[in-house]
Amino acid sequence: MKKTERLNGIIYALKEKGKLNCKELSELLEVSERTIYRDIDALCQLKVPLISYEGKNGGYEIDKSYFIPSIQLTEQEVIMLLMVLNVGREMKIPNMGSEYQLLRSKIINVLGEADRTKVNQLFKHVSFHVDRVLPKDYSDKVLPTILESFMEGKNIYITYYAPVNEEMTERKVSPTKLFYSDGGWYLSGFCHKRSEKRTFRLDRIDKIELMDELNTYLEKPIQSASDKFTFKEYHFEISKPLYRLIKENFYMENCTVLIDGEKMNIKVLSKYEEDITNLILSNPYDIKLLGPEAYKEHIRALIRELCNRYI
DNA sequence: ACGCTTTGAAGAGCACACGG
DNA sequence: CCGTGTGCTCTTCAAAGCGT
Numbered sequence: 001m002k003k004t005e006r007l008n009g010i011i012y013a014l015k016e017k018g019k020l021n022c023k024e025l026s027e028l029l030e031v032s033e034r035t036i037y038r039d040i041d042a043l044c045q046l047k048v049p050l051i052s053y054e055g056k057n058g059g060y061e062i063d064k065s066y067f068i069p070s071i072q073l074t075e076q077e078v079i080m081l082l083m084v085l086n087v088g089r090e091m092k093i094p095n096m097g098s099e100y101q102l103l104r105s106k107i108i109n110v111l112g113e114a115d116r117t118k119v120n121q122l123f124k125h126v127s128f129h130v131d132r133v134l135p136k137d138y139s140d141k142v143l144p145t146i147l148e149s150f151m152e153g154k155n156i157y158i159t160y161y162a163p164v165n166e167e168m169t170e171r172k173v174s175p176t177k178l179f180y181s182d183g184g185w186y187l188s189g190f191c192h193k194r195s196e197k198r199t200f201r202l203d204r205i206d207k208i209e210l211m212d213e214l215n216t217y218l219e220k221p222i223q224s225a226s227d228k229f230t231f232k233e234y235h236f237e238i239s240k241p242l243y244r245l246i247k248e249n250f251y252m253e254n255c256t257v258l259i260d261g262e263k264m265n266i267k268v269l270s271k272y273e274e275d276i277t278n279l280i281l282s283n284p285y286d287i288k289l290l291g292p293e294a295y296k297e298h299i300r301a302l303i304r305e306l307c308n309r310y311i
Numbered sequence: 312a313c314g315c316t317t318t319g320a321a322g323a324g325c326a327c328a329c330g331g
Numbered sequence: 332c333c334g335t336g337t338g339c340t341c342t343t344c345a346a347a348g349c350g351t
Binding site for chain 2: 016031032033034035053
Binding site for chain 1: 333337338339341
C-alpha cells in the first residue's frame with residue numbers, strides 16, 4: 001500500500017470509527033505502529049484536524065466537521081468494484097439495469113485516462129455467467145420499497161401472483177430477509193394472510209406499498225415447515241468418480257464422508273432438494289439414495305409415474 | 312554504486328486513568 | 332498520594348526499495 005493510500009485510509013478509518021489508537025490503526029493498515037506515528041505527523045503537516053489523547057483510553061480522533069472532498073480509489077479497488085458490479089448485473093439485482101451504466105462510469109472515472117483504458121481493456125476479457133436466472137424483469141417499485149421497509153422497520157402490502165391457480169392475492173407482509181438464491185431474488189417474512197413464514201419471488205410481486213405499521217418480526221426468527229429453503233439431510237451411497245465430479249457443487253456444501261472407498265457413503269445437508277432429485281435421477285448407476293425414508297418414497301413415486309407414462 | 316526515502320525495531324520520557 | 336498500566340512522542344539505528 002502506498003503512503004498516500006495509507007494516509008487516506010487513516011482519515012476514512014477515523015471518520016468511520018470515531019476514535020482509534022495507534023495499535024488499532026497499525027493492525028488495520030498492516031504497518032508498524034512507528035509508521036502510523038509518522039503518518040499521523042504527515043497528516044498534521046497537511047493541516048488535517050487530528051486530535052490525540054494521551055494515556056489510558058487514548059487514541060486519535062478526527063474533527064467531526066472535516067470534509068473528505070471526493071472518493072479516492074486505487075486501480076485494484078476499481079477493478080474489484082467493477083467485478084462486483086458485473087456479478088450484480090448478471091444476478092439481475094432488481095432495478096440494476098438502469099443504474100448499472102451510470103454507476104460503472106462513476107467508478108471508472110475515479111481513474112486517470114491511462115488506467116481507464118487499461119481497465120476497459122481488462123473487462124473486454126472478463127465476464128460472469130450466472131446460470132438459471134429466473135425472472136425476465138422486476139417491477140420498478142419492488143426493490144426500493146423493500147429496502148425502505150427494512151430501513152424504516154415497517155410492514156409492506158403486496159399484490160402477489162400465484163401461478164398455480166393464476167390469481168392475484170393481496171397480503172400484508174412483515175419482511176425479514178431479502179436474498180438471492182437459485183437464480184432469483186426472494187423476500188421472506190411473516191405473511192399475515194397465511195399467519196406463517198412465507199417466501200416470495202420478487203418477480204411475482206405485482207404491486208407493493210410501504211405501510212405505516214411497524215414490523216415486529218425483524219428481530220425474531222420465524223420458523224416454518226412449509227419454507228422452501230430449509231435444510232434436509234440426505235444419505236447416499238455414491239461412486240468415487242461421481243463424488244469427485246460433484247463435490248464442489250453448491251448443493252454439496254455441507255457434505256460429510258462416512259465411508260471412503262470406491263463406493264462411498266456420504267451424508268449431505270442441503271436445502272436444494274430439486275437439484276438433489278435431478279442428481280439421483282440422472283445418475284442411476286453411480287448414486288443410491290439410502291435415506292431419509294420419506295424422500296426415498298418421493299423418488300419412488302416419481303419413478304413409478306415416469307414408468308407409467310413412458311412404458 | 313550511490314543517495315534519498317520509507318519503513319521497522321527498540322527504548323526512554325511523559326501524560327493520563329485507575330485502584331489500593 | 333502512589334504505584335501500575337496504557338498510550339502518545341521522540342530519538343537512534345539499520346535495512347529495504349527505488350530512481351539516477
